Amino acid sequence: MTAVSVRSLTKKYGAFPALNNLSFTLEEGNVVGLLGENGCGKTTLLKVLAGVLLRYDGDVEIAGYHPGPESKATVSFLPDESFLADGDRISRCADMYGDFFADFNRAKFDDMLQFFMLEPEMKLSQLSKGMREKAQIALAMSRDAKVFLLDEPISGVDPAARDVILRAIVRNLEPDSLVVISTHLISDIEPVLDRVLMMRYGQVLLEGTVDDLREEHGKSMDQLFKEVYQWSAN
Numbered sequence: 001m002t003a004v005s006v007r008s009l010t011k012k013y014g015a016f017p018a019l020n021n022l023s024f025t026l027e028e029g030n031v032v033g034l035l036g037e038n039g040c041g042k043t044t045l046l047k048v049l050a051g052v053l054l055r056y057d058g059d060v061e062i063a064g065y066h067p068g069p070e071s072k073a074t075v076s077f078l079p080d081e082s083f084l085a086d087g088d089r090i091s092r093c094a095d096m097y098g099d100f101f102a103d104f105n106r107a108k109f110d111d112m113l114q115f116f117m118l119e120p121e122m123k124l125s126q127l128s129k130g131m132r133e134k135a136q137i138a139l140a141m142s143r144d145a146k147v148f149l150l151d152e153p154i155s156g157v158d159p160a161a162r163d164v165i166l167r168a169i170v171r172n173l174e175p176d177s178l179v180v181i182s183t184h185l186i187s188d189i190e191p192v193l194d195r196v197l198m199m200r201y202g203q204v205l206l207e208g209t210v211d212d213l214r215e216e217h218g219k220s221m222d223q224l225f226k227e228v229y230q231w232s233a234n
Helices: 042-050 090-100 106-116 129-141 159-171 186-192 210-217 221-233
Strands: 002-013 016-027 030-035 057-062 075-078 147-151 178-183 195-200 203-209
Touching: 002 042, 002 178, 016 030, 016 042, 016 178, 016 195, 016 203, 030 042, 030 186, 030 221, 042 057, 042 075, 042 147, 042 178, 075 129, 090 106, 090 129, 106 129, 106 159, 129 147, 129 159, 159 178, 159 186, 178 186, 186 221, 195 210, 195 221, 203 210, 203 221, 210 221
Parallel strands: 030 178, 030 195, 075 147, 147 178
Antiparallel strands: 002 016, 002 057, 195 203
């Protein structure tokens, strides 16, 4: 079934179109890479899907709803900036998530902490960047949501931490969940992807399943991404 439907989506900041007549659909049961250089519209798109940005032109449906309070109840959004208070402990963050989100699964969260080797009573101010990212991933992925939107979850952490984070993201997914991961670190994320959506200047350059694109072009997604972006720049 369709989890995300975007038709003729345009979002402008002044005269600048961050999203420019964008259209695509994503089916449930997939891990999708939202790929593109910084400034291509990835974050704006995720914020629209998450219901953070509500003023735009076009039509958007996610998890069967237009972005708003109903969709937010079934969509888990991880922004690219830290959203946790430095003075809090991990356990306190989980308590707040449980108060705010009815679908927050504490057992799943505790399992994620063990996987990441994090202690509930750790203070966020004591965590490294990679450890803090893991704590945020644990919170976002411990909701029993239908759609997970993750904005640059592996940016700024070392390659070993990236691998652990990606394995955690996909390890307990329900078969009908959709995960959208935005990144420009394509070689790192390629092993977990079912589908890719490559963007530039607020538009789709190329989309399809990873298997079909590999067979058609005879290239990895990282190689194909570089080729497509060189072509689009000419």
